[in-house]
Amino acid sequence: MNIFENPNEPDKDKCLGDNYVGPGMKDTQVQLVISLALGLSAFLAFCTLRPRWKSLYAARKRHSNSAIGLPALPDTFFGWMPVLYKITEQQVLASAGLDAYVFLAFFKMAMRLFAAMFFFAAVVLEPINRHYVDGRSPSINSTQSFLFHQYETYRTYEHAALLGDSEPPDREPDNSFNHDMGYLWSYLVFTYFFTGLTFYFMDKETSKVLRVRQHYLGTQSTITDRTFRLSHIPKDLRTEDAIKDLVQKLEIGKVETVTICREWKALDRLMEERQIILAKLEETWSVYLGHKPLAVTGSQPNGDTINGRAGPQDPMDEEAGETDRLLRGANAQTFVERERPQTRFWYGFLRLQSRKTDAIDYYTERLRRLDERIMAARKKTYDAADLAFVTMDSVAACQMAIQALIDPQPGRLLTKPAPAPSDIVWSNTYAPRLSRRVRSWAITVFVAVLSVIWLVPVAFLASVLSICTINNVFPAFAQWLKEHEIARTLVQTGLPTLVVSLLNVAVPYLYDFLSYHQGMLSQGDIALSVISKNFFFTFFNIFLIFTVFGAVTSIFDVLRNSLRDTTYIAYTLARKIEDLSVFYTNFIMLQGLGLFPFRLLQFGSVALYPINRMGAKTPRDFAQMVQPPMFYYGFYLPTALLVFILCLVYSALPGGFWVLGLGLAYFSLGYFTYKYQLLYAMDQPQHATGGAWPMICYRVMLGLVVFQLTMSGYLALRRAFTVALLVVPLFVATLWYGWGFRRRVEPLTKFISLRSVKRADDGEEGESVMVDGDDDGTGVERMGRDVLRRGSTVDEDREKGLRFVNPSLIVPLEQPWIYQDPPPPLVQSDAGYATTPVAGSDDGEPESDLPLLGAESPRVVSASSTPSSSVSLGDTHIWRD
Template identity: 65%
Template sequence: MDLFFEDADNPGHRKNKTCTDRDFTQPGSTDTTVQLVISLLLGVSAFFAFCALRPKWKTLYAARKRRFDPSSGVPALPDTFFGWIPALYRVTEQQVLASAGLDAFVFLAFFKMSIRLFGIMFLFAAVVLEPINMHFIDNDKKHRDTDSYMSSVFRTPQSMPFQSGGSAPWTLEDDGPDKDPDRSFDKAMGYLWSYLVFTYFFSMLTMYFMDKETRRVIRVRQDYLGTQLTITDRTFRLSGIPKDLRTEENIKDLVEKLEIGKVESVTLCRNWKELDKLVEERQALLIKLEETWSVYLKQKTVHNPAAYGGNRTNHSRQDHSQDVADEEAGETGPLITGPSTGQLVERRRPQTRIWYGFLNLQSRTTDAVDYYEEKLRRLDEKIREARKRSYDAADLAFVTMDSIAACQMAIQALIDPRPGQLLTKPAPAPSDVVWANTYSSRFQRNTRAWSITIFVAILTVIWLIPVAFLASSLSLCTIKKFFPSFASSLSRHEITRALIQTGLPTAVVSLLNAAVPYLYDYLSYYQGMLSRGDVALSVISKVFFFTFFNFFLVFTLFGTASEIWSVLRESFKDTTTIASTMAAKIQNLSVFYLNFIMLQGLGLFPFRLLEFGSVAMYPIYRMGAKTPRDHAQMVEPPVFTYAFYLPTALLVFILCLVYSVLPGGYLVLLLGVVFFTLGYFTYKYQLLYAMDQPQHATGGAWRIICYRIMLGLVVFQLTMSGVLALKFAYFQATGVLPLLIGTLWYAYEFRHRFEPLTRFISLRSIKRNETGEDPGADAILDEDFSGDEDVAERLRRGSTVDEDREKGLRFVNPSLVVP
């Protein structure tokens, strides 16, 4: 199939271009200016809309702040148009930790570290590397046109279709096989030594920043957890309990015989499936009854004196008024309140249809209020009876000790010599427990975990089909095949063509990145994990795997789905194939990834700040709200889910590393700094003022962040080794190998030295006794926090957000105690 494209040698003339299979799936590769304009239009409009709506819509944009403790230390933001920005900037890390907790602190620490790291890398790339590239890469040989250098450095090689003019300033074809096969010490190729040097420098700089930030996160985490006294900090999870020990008394005796401390309480999980099902049915029935009452009381009333002698006085004497949502109203409060009229009124009773008889083929209508009230009464009786029964014990228990030190000694020790029995792990917060999974056997939980993991892996591979289809359907080759006249029109209009090939692919990838986490979040809750914090960390890993595999490896390493097996087959013959293939193709996608970072940073972060989804859905929810419960839920803060945002940030981090040394990499680094700066302020505002984060993973996301950074370093080093090899600089390419080995060794050391401190509390970090006495001035280290003594003192007194959240809670299935 032929397609016209601009001839670089004769501007204004077009010549034929035959589309290959690869051309069908390569993303667009034209002007970044179009993407910049699109991103700025989206971002600026959303930002100004947020600044205008923020002071007027505090139920959404200050939902968390409105119901938060005033003593939390988080300052109120001014209602001026831009005044909230400097006020938000002045909110310290101490205040973030005190009001939002460890998970928010760790999340924002990653963004701050990335800003500092890529800021330094940008300076070196722009001041040192880019002049070297501009000097050594021959302009005449590369046929540079009159476009700006920003556009030219990111043009794809001539093998790519739909080029607007000229070729890339640096292609992998500039050194052909007719040259010296080894040009490692060729003076004309001396600039490649700078690539080797900066590969080492940027890798070591990344590891230095990560190591320094890891030590700081660990210090803060240890001091934060060591200065508070919650029931979670004193409780450990005991699994693999033998059948002869499955009673509260036996477990208590077993733990106390270890002589590590006294047991305060034991919650042995039992098979509460029947009870949980009844409580779940009751909740659904209660919502139906509330909706029925609300519909009944909203009807227009008619005065009827004859109703005084009727038999429905209890219903007709209900007070009525315009429904006003009461955020504090609980289940036992009145559904709708209002002044009493002192008169009886008539309303049309709501009806419902019930089915009965053989195969439920018969039906009749009945009074809905009476029907649901009677069903609720009978269900309450069943629940009361169910709570009195005894249930079979599971192999899991929550053991609460009298001190944090005793709990940590139990967690970090091996209790039983038999494999798989009496295993100890930190307990989640009581409100974080997924009780439906506690009474499943360990074998069932493992089976579900492996099944979901395998299914997610298969699903990730299946995603190749829609990703390849969407990418190919947005290429001019495909458009030419199905819509030749439209393709010809696009080839004549530069801006329209850029919109199709540049804007749409990045928009499609961004939409998939936003949609897939919802599916993986749904699947992870059925994986058998015992806490919502573990589920949140699992979703982060799954979504990152999807993002990294489909939008990095497939596009760069394989190019198309059809090339996967050929690349893998060649890699078995020659282990350098993967590095060479990645290096050869990664530059072809420079425009795509540059536009992707630009859209994510400049375009979509303001939309996240605006909470566009909540704004768009609010009128729909408002129309559908019937009961005070519905209205109260509308003003509750949205849930901040880290898995929806962290994987994309990690992918951008890896992209910045990979392109940092390549020609034009300073632009990627500059956009990386912009991305993480805007992300830091966006998420800081949402975590402190607008959104809730109910899961409590005690900063466990930092482990995921560090391992993904090390994965990015490996990809970066393999790419640079491949680039050097393709330039026939074999000595420099081999020189990357020690750095790769050093990175893998650092990952091994990280697992043994740092990871345990991100899971447990060291005994020396426990600075307060059970009576809650002041642990001393060294609780929150001055090297981490300085200048905010009030917040530090507040943390020392133990009023952390986690302690406030867990006041009065205990490890008990809510189905046993809920009113």
């Protein structure tokens, strides 16, 4: 029941947004049983399958050299849990890198914060609520009457303002100093206390993250750490020598290499086309080798029947004895050549003519001609773009270039840190700047509009599942639901929670696709953009719209009312937060207790495995199936941030200790789930430098602002206006903290301080400073790099031999992967392409170094295939591109 409905009036059949989710203890109990049933079944299934499916649940441990330093997990049912718990932060950092460390640091910070808040909320605040709110305060009906009276007073004032009446109705007296309402001051105290706790833990964890990040990046020297990105280059400087001279004259260090991005669009398209043809050729070979040889059946005593035609009698049959004929049988079979697959190609005027031909020969010839065109394209000179990558001789020189202004004119020669070579989206490096800006703004506007549109299906599904809507359409079914409380709870509360959770899982895939086409230069920028977009969706749709606005049609009403009275949003937020407490409690419960074990189980990969197995045809497909799946932070971090905000918002409200307890369980289970996946099961982007931490902190500050607005509105609804007004300094302090964070802390999350860069003469090159468990930095533990990092960081291992060069220019061309072992890549020589020598074949005999897909070998012939009887293609016009 909506607390703002007049309890003295009869019930009305209204299907408003406030009635979608009806609060009740039975709803929470049923949701708890469902969540525990789902979670325990998934967890037990994971414990059972983990030692059996190591190719899935230990994929990273089996394929990544970075995971060598991790301990092996026992194959017992629960034995892996203590070993995983004992893995230290140093091991996480050495094996998974900074992004994994930062991601898990957020979960550890949330665990510590909500454990402390849960203690004080349960021990101090909850007894006050039980004594005053549940004891001496009016009953539920009288409380609803009081809130309804307050709401009607506000609406009367609003109506008078619309009519132009300057005299508002008399306000109720301030209850701030009412002796019977004195307990409201405890809410103000705990609002300040919980805000201070959040600042304390966040500031403490931020200092630790910065210290670890600076030491980690300062002690390594990868090509990425020594390279900066130079953009907005004027046309007269778009040569390697000109840029090198420019940087050399700055006297900040020596330039090793300069890579100017050029218009490689034609070459990149040829490489994309080659990948398509290569996949088709491999699929054609798999079809051909998968066919059984044709059989020649002899059913006549005086001759064989071959393909339905009578053939001459075998002369050996005349001399064969009766025993031989009896042993061979009347239906003797002789195996002949496999049937070669055919394909149809189109040619002629407007590609109107077609012809079927041998598919292996066709795709092999197309691949050979593409290789020739790629060879020629690689030797061409392309126009220079306004972007370059400059590699310095030291990390310090690179950092000085990044943190300095190069050109006196605004908007020219801008420097930024360079992404890893394998992280660059090369197609965007030469795209016109205007085109990338248009795409960026268009997708940003589309995401903003889409976030509003998402409310329509959410509100529709929620309204369809409400009792009042069902009563209007199916009265008998609604009556049955009213008589069966558990069924009503499943329909009215459980299903909306499940729908919102599933939408929260599916939408990130769409935003990931949109971010990839937004024109960003690196995969790291795309990942951060996905985090931002998905958080905007979860916060705007699942929280802000669902609570403050209620429905799309009321957005403009709320905005109009808030312009006339700045306290309107605080009133509305506090009122709706109370109404939707059961919904958000069930949401946190389902996300933590129910869905985290399914993420540990990797239910999506398990469910899709039979489909992928049936769709796999080539050895390359089967090899990709056993590769570790990618861990995308943008898919998981926004939901965790939303749960963090919900825990803050409900922390000081009556019954808030339940939400804090569920939040503590959520972040505890999430920490160990993601710790296992990041270390053993899933891979991550390369050379990530913890760029998500400032995003996390800013969204925590946003949660504090919402928490303070909610508490101010909650106190104002109880006419404690003075107490509500005293929350305003907290709001100002949060904004001031955010401004200081941006000025003092954020630069250290983007750059490396010059004092942190370790040089050879510092005496610390062989050591690194890692912090595990120390809070003030006094207990710093120093480990030898050969112990902690195995001689190098995970980034240094990944970037050995990499250069800032478009892969289309230098990558060896792949041969068709036909058999179980992958073929060697083609290497370029003066005479063309030839394969590298192979040590030996499957039968132990060395294979000859024969040219493959070169000018003298127009098609691939396997050892088990027979010469094709198809017509020779030669140099006919049908393969000319």
